[in-house]
Amino acid sequence: GNSVTQMEGPVTLSEEAFLTINCTYTATGYPSLFWYVQYPGEGLQLLLKATKADDKGSNKGFEATYRKETTSFHLEKGSVQVSDSAVYFCALEDGGATNKLIFGTGTLLAVQP
Amino acid sequence: EAGVVQSPRYKIIEKKQPVAFWCNPISGHNTLYWYRQNLGQGPELLIRYENEEAVDDSQLPKDRFSAERLKGVDSTLKIQPAELGDSAVYLCASSFRTSQSRSYNEQFFGPGTRLTVL
Secondary structure, X not given: OOEEEEOOOOEEEEOOOOEEEOEEEEOOOOOOEEEEEEOOXXXXXXXXXXXXXXXXXXXXXXXXXXXXXXXXXXXXXXXXXXXXXXXXXXXXXXXXXXXXEEEOOOEEEEEEO | OOOOEEEOOEEEEOOOOOEEXXXXXXXXXXXXXXXXXXXXOOOEEEEEEEOOEEEEOOOOOOOOEEEEOHHHOOEEEEEOOOOHHHOEEEXXXXXXXXXXXXXXXXXXXXXXXXXXXX
């Protein structure tokens, strides 16, 4: 079945450092891909999405590009802030237009001042 | 606008006891989801409702778990009896989706209920 594999955490960075969190997927067809973020004590929030190959999703300085050839959707940010500290989940939509999400295990990001 | 509301936020019970979780989705959202998130894992879908109908409950352990969504609004997820392995965070999410939808309809998540079974 479809699945998502995420880079294990925690990832600890200093403020203004460059961030990459790796995500690869296994799927039949070309599912939509997502990054969700979970801040402490809050529910998951959609951070960005891409619905087809070569699409780039972006939001709040974060970017991820849908790479069909490498089945990847890596999350990047050029300069992280302390407020970016959270758990980041990569996900795909299972089965096409079903709205069913399959999540990775999550990556904890800790940004130090 | 209020987000998805869940209660309680925390629950501690002894094994073999029953427990129930409640979810109030965002007003106007017709689709409701229950997920379970084990420690260090991503959420896994348990059941999805479209209005009052459970359209995907393939991952719900039906021997001990049950859910209902009366009137297509609030929903309750129940476990009876609870087992040690049920300790997890139970997440509720909602979205607005039509039968003609061919694109992803964003799911909005509540803060979850953290269940500890002793």
